[in-house]
Amino acid sequence: MSGTGDGLVWLDTPAFPQAARTALADPQLRGNLRRATGTIRDKRLAVTGELSDWEQLREAGEALKRRTLRHLDQYLEELERSVTAAGGTVHWAADAEEANRIVTELVRATGEREVVKVKSMATQEIGLNEALAEAGITAYETDLAELIVQLGEDRPSHILVPAIHRNRAEIREIFLREMGRWGRPAPEGLSDEPRALAEAARLHLRERFLRARVAVSGANFGVAETGTIAVVESEGNGRMCLTLPQTLITVMGIEKVVPSFTDLEVFLQLLPRSSTGERMNPYTSMWTGVTPGDGPREFHLVLLDNGRTATLRDTVGRQALACIRCSACLNVCPVYERTGGHAYGSVYPGPIGAVLTPQLAGVDHAASLPFASTLCGACYDACPVKINIPEVLVHLRAEVVEAKRRSRHAPTAEALAMKAAAAVLASPARLAAAQKAAALGGRALAREGRIGRLPGPLRGWSDARDSPVPPAESFRAWWRKNREQS
Numbered sequence: 001m002s003g004t005g006d007g008l009v010w011l012d013t014p015a016f017p018q019a020a021r022t023a024l025a026d027p028q029l030r031g032n033l034r035r036a037t038g039t040i041r042d043k044r045l046a047v048t049g050e051l052s053d054w055e056q057l058r059e060a061g062e063a064l065k066r067r068t069l070r071h072l073d074q075y076l077e078e079l080e081r082s083v084t085a086a087g088g089t090v091h092w093a094a095d096a097e098e099a100n101r102i103v104t105e106l107v108r109a110t111g112e113r114e115v116v117k118v119k120s121m122a123t124q125e126i127g128l129n130e131a132l133a134e135a136g137i138t139a140y141e142t143d144l145a146e147l148i149v150q151l152g153e154d155r156p157s158h159i160l161v162p163a164i165h166r167n168r169a170e171i172r173e174i175f176l177r178e179m180g181r182w183g184r185p186a187p188e189g190l191s192d193e194p195r196a197l198a199e200a201a202r203l204h205l206r207e208r209f210l211r212a213r214v215a216v217s218g219a220n221f222g223v224a225e226t227g228t229i230a231v232v233e234s235e236g237n238g239r240m241c242l243t244l245p246q247t248l249i250t251v252m253g254i255e256k257v258v259p260s261f262t263d264l265e266v267f268l269q270l271l272p273r274s275s276t277g278e279r280m281n282p283y284t285s286m287w288t289g290v291t292p293g294d295g296p297r298e299f300h301l302v303l304l305d306n307g308r309t310a311t312l313r314d315t316v317g318r319q320a321l322a323c324i325r326c327s328a329c330l331n332v333c334p335v336y337e338r339t340g341g342h343a344y345g346s347v348y349p350g351p352i353g354a355v356l357t358p359q360l361a362g363v364d365h366a367a368s369l370p371f372a373s374t375l376c377g378a379c380y381d382a383c384p385v386k387i388n389i390p391e392v393l394v395h396l397r398a399e400v401v402e403a404k405r406r407s408r409h410a411p412t413a414e415a416l417a418m419k420a421a422a423a424v425l426a427s428p429a430r431l432a433a434a435q436k437a438a439a440l441g442g443r444a445l446a447r448e449g450r451i452g453r454l455p456g457p458l459r460g461w462s463d464a465r466d467s468p469v470p471p472a473e474s475f476r477a478w479w480r481k482n483r484e485q486s
Contacts, residue, residue, distance in 0.1 A: 016368040019343035020335075029165055029340050036164045037331045043277025044328060044382075050279075051269075060266045062386040065322035068259060069312060075224040075257045076303065082227030086289025088299040093251075096126035099304050103128060103216065103249055104135045106300055110247050112137075112214045118231060118238040119143035120218025121159065121325055122251045122304055124347040125360075128216065139216065140182070140208050142237040144201050151178040157341030157349060159327040160275050165340050168192040179204050205237060215245040215296070219252035220324070221267060222301070225260040228288045229301065232271060232281040239285045248287075248296035253304050255321040267324060270384035274326035307360035316395045320355045322385045327352075329379035329389060335372055344369060351379035355392040363399050370396035428476075435474040442470040 013019045023029055048054050068075055080090045093099035107115055115132065117123065117139050129139045129150075141150045148163040149156050152174040156162030163171070175186040175197065184204045190196055217238070221230040229250055231238050242248060258264065272281040290299050312318050330336045330350030341349030346357040346366065354373055358366040370393050373379075379389040405415065424430045445451050446469040454462040 013342055013345045016343055016345065016372045019345065020339040020372070023339040023343045028167075030338060032165050032167050033337050033340055036161065037337050040161075040277055040331045044274060044331070045277075047273045047277050047279055051273075057266060057269055058384055058386050061270050061324075061384055062322070064258065064263050064266060065385050066319075068257060069255070069318055069321055072254065072257070072312065075259055076254055078224040078259075079222055079227060079257050080303075082224060083229075083289060083299075083301050084227075086227045087291075088227065088289040088301055091300060091302045093302050093304050093306070095306050096304075099126050099251060099302055099306070100128055100131035102302050103251065104132060104137065106247070106249050107132065107137050107214055108135070110214050114138050114140065114212065115214045115216050115249075116140050116142050116208050116212040116241050116245065117146075118215070118217035118241045119146050119162075119233070120216070120251060121347065122218050122253050123216060124156065125253075126251070126304065126306060128251065140205075140212075142205050142208065142241055143233070144198065144235055144237070147201055147205070148174060151175070151182060155342055156347060158330060159325050159348065159350070159352075160330075161327075165342070168194065168197065171197055175200050183207055205240075209237075209240040209244055212241070212245045214247045214249070215241040217242060217248065217250045219250050219256050220271070221264060222252050222257045223259075223261050223264065224257050226288055228261060228286050230264065230284065230286045232268070233283045233285075234276060234278075234281060236283050239283050242285050242287065243295050246296055247298045247300070249300045249302065251302045251304055253306075254308050255323075271324055271326050274324075274328040274382070274384040307362075311356075311359040314359065314395075317355065317359050317392050319387050320352065320359060320389075320392055322387055323352050323356065324385060326384055328382040328384060329387075332378040332382045334374060334376065334378070339372075344372065351389045351393075352387070355387075355389055355396060358396050358400075363396060363403060367400045367403075370400055432474065432476065435470070435477075438470045439472050439474075443472070 051057065083090050091102045093102055113136060115137060117129075119141070120128075123129070129141075132139050141147050143162075145161055145163040146156070148154070148166060148171055152163075152166070154163070154166075158164040166174075169192050172190055172192040176190055179186040179200070182204075184207050186200045186204070187196075190200055217231055219229045220232050222228070223230070229252070231242065233239070258267065268280075268284065272278045275281075287295060287299070290297060308321060311321055327350070329352050330341070333351050336350040341353075344350065344353050344357070346353050346361075346369070348356050351373060354369040358369050363370070373390070373393050375390045375393060377390050380387070383389065405411070411419075424434050442451060445454070449469060451467040451469060452462070453459060454467075
């Protein structure tokens with residue numbers, strides 16, 4: 001992975017159209033994704049269908065997020081006061097560089113050279129592992145999927161299931177080949193049964209947990225009212241990280257704050273059902289500052305901006321900050337299911353990544369992502385906090401087009417075509433004339449009732465599809481002839 005200087009880590013992949021073409025040619029990848037996303041989709045539909053008030057819960061989550069974003073500065077200051085009063089220390093990081101520097105200095109102050117990590121999108125976003133490595137500090141991932149990615153020197157391809165693109169046989173090979181280099185090796189004769197793979201990971205990680213003195217975590221929610229930080233997970237590895245080490249450092253995006261403890265009632269129903277299709281996630285860890293004799297002795301909370309304040313200024317795009325990282329939008333997206341997460345080039349893949357990444361990094365750095373969607377709206381229907389992702393996609397597409405227009409001295413052929421189309425569609429007489437011309441031209445070009453590859457600038461559009469022949473008579477003409485006379 002690499003950074004670009006815009007505050008986000010990029011996955012060293014080309015722009016989405018080219019990366020997607022490569023992914024589409026990989027049948028193993030497509031098969032892995034189809035099975036995994038299909039299973040999660042079915043589970044999600046089953047558990048959300050059990051609740052008669054599911055839509056009311058979604059509306060409550062949406063309302064809470066909208067209200068929080070409108071008063072984000074107030075809630076963040078309240079969170080700082082609450083965490084400090086509970087014995088924690090709050091640090092403010094404007095960008096990735098500052099956040100990485102803060103965490104590195106905190107680890108160095110402990111004298112340790114190793115940290116264990118709970119799965120955290122925020123630390124992936126800023127490239128914390130790489131920054132720690134440059135400082136001579138090794139970060140060990142403890143989430144099973146993140147462990148697979150780290151051992152395989154791979155890249156995450158899903159928000160919730162970072163190794164979703166790997167099947168069991170591939171994971172077994174990675175464990176056998178790499179575990180010994182990082183610590184306890186995989187057992188001899190390891191099979192690719194899920195139970196055996198999980199046991200191998202458990203034994204490997206147990207040594208890390210018992211040795212670690214410093215842990216780094218993300219946060220699903222931070223409660224302004226009490227200073228409580230919450231992490232939800234499925235394996236229990238996160239809880240080991242959060243309770244055993246002496247020092248706990250949490251990196252949290254500023255949008256993760258919620259006003260009051262009772263707000264968790266809504267989100268802790270929405271998140272597990274939307275993410276893993278479970279009624280309740282197996283582990284919900286909450287901590288408030290430090291408690292003598294129980295858990296870490298030091299707690300540091302790093303509040304990360306890194307483009308979020310700029311996103312907040314966009315009244316349409318800011319709704320992307322309401323994301324609770326459930327990945328429901330990924331699992332229903334036809335584009336993601338066929339291309340996988342690596343094609344998006346960002347640690348935030350799928351529909352939410354297509355609207356979040358361009359706003360955090362700037363549309364100039366991710367101009368192709370707002371177009372990585374069919375605008376089918378499945379992501380909007382699945383989102384537990386009702387983020388209107390198609391609306392933001394269209395909004396960002398307009399920004400990309402406008403930015404390109406400003407950078408050119410002369411209009412493109414597409415821009416001229418759109419301008420001509422607007423002029424035709426604005427006039428019934430011009431539209432009728434165009435329909436007549438299209439009917440005549442279509443019949444001249446058609447072969448066996450279909451129009452194939454077109455010449456000139458239309459070639460790019462017609463290369464991948466056949467077009468039907470325009471009807472000899474338009475609907476308007478047919479109506480005038482058959483209805484207006486009756």
